[in-house]
Amino acid sequence: MTPLQLCLLLSSGLFCIGLMGALARSSTILVLLGIELMLNAANLNFIAFWRFGPSPAPANGMIFVLFSIAVAAAEAAVGLALIIAVYRHQKTIRLQESSTLKG
Amino acid sequence: MTAALLLIAVVILGAAAAAMLRRNLIHSALLLILSWAGVAAFYLWAGAEFVAFAQVLVYVGAISMVVLFAVLLTRQNHVGDLLVEPGTRARATTAVTVGACMAAVLSAAVMASRFPPPADHAPVTSVRLIGLQLMRQHGAALLIVGVILTVALLGATVLAATEGKPDPEDTP
Numbered sequence: 001m002t003p004l005q006l007c008l009l010l011s012s013g014l015f016c017i018g019l020m021g022a023l024a025r026s027s028t029i030l031v032l033l034g035i036e037l038m039l040n041a042a043n044l045n046f047i048a049f050w051r052f053g054p055s056p057a058p059a060n061g062m063i064f065v066l067f068s069i070a071v072a073a074a075e076a077a078v079g080l081a082l083i084i085a086v087y088r089h090q091k092t093i094r095l096q097e098s099s100t101l102k103g
Numbered sequence: 104m105t106a107a108l109l110l111i112a113v114v115i116l117g118a119a120a121a122a123m124l125r126r127n128l129i130h131s132a133l134l135l136i137l138s139w140a141g142v143a144a145f146y147l148w149a150g151a152e153f154v155a156f157a158q159v160l161v162y163v164g165a166i167s168m169v170v171l172f173a174v175l176l177t178r179q180n181h182v183g184d185l186l187v188e189p190g191t192r193a194r195a196t197t198a199v200t201v202g203a204c205m206a207a208v209l210s211a212a213v214m215a216s217r218f219p220p221p222a223d224h225a226p227v228t229s230v231r232l233i234g235l236q237l238m239r240q241h242g243a244a245l246l247i248v249g250v251i252l253t254v255a256l257l258g259a260t261v262l263a264a265t266e267g268k269p270d271p272e273d274t275p
Contacts, residue, residue, distance in 0.1 A: 005212065019205060023197065029128060033122070039118055041161075051221075056217040065146075069158065070161075070252060077256055084176055084262075086119030087177040
């Protein structure tokens with residue numbers, strides 16, 4: 001197995017762990033953290049293809065990952081602020097109990 | 104080379120899986136910090152030092168603190184949280200099924216693909232080169248990311264700081 005395949009398997013595993021966490025847990029914070037894990041798995045792929053690609057450009061993969069980390073940081077900040085705002089209104093962070101908008 | 108990668112993979116996956124399984128949110132957050140540090144170690148292993156330091160600064164340093172603060176600010180002392188409802192159990196089963204199917208599909212695709220052979224040498228890069236690329240080719244993207252970060256952080260502050268009832272001091 002080539003190193004590229006090992007890296008891709010690692011990032012697939014991390015993605016699936018994040019997916020399971022985001023789907024299974026009922027705490028809003030853990031759902032957000034599961035999404036962060038999935039983003040990290042995508043970043044691993046960028047670096048793996050940059051490092052083991054056929055004709056790598058000098059810094060392309062790294063710049064992709066830098067922008068992705070910046071957007072992920074913004075997303076985490078807004079998500080956690082939303083969680084705190086919902087908690088202030090409803091006094092809960094459980095997903096099942098935040099059902100005001102449920103159709 | 105491969106042994107180090109396997110070790111890093113064990114740390115990343117083990118910490119992430121343990122974080123998703125723990126009941127205590129604080130334990131989950133601390134284990135996720137370990138997982139993010141493992142991702143930084145992977146970047147170092149792959150030769151992307153600059154990204155590794157960015158990962159340490161942003162994830163291990165900043166996002167972990169924000170997550171820990173959020174956990175502490177929304178803390179509840181309910182005993183009811185420890186009960187496992189049937190709905191939760193059914194959802195967990197569904198989630199594990201979906202995740203396992205996804206893992207099977209992804210790993211089958213990775214194993215079945217034929218990738219072109221990697222280049223002979225690792226791509227040579229330096230901080231100077233990254234800086235030049237960021238400011239020249241990707242200058243517009245850098246500006247846009249700066250605007251996104253500013254707007255998002257201001258919005259987060261407004262969301263988290265607004266009280267339920269309007270504060271007379273806030274309204275002009």
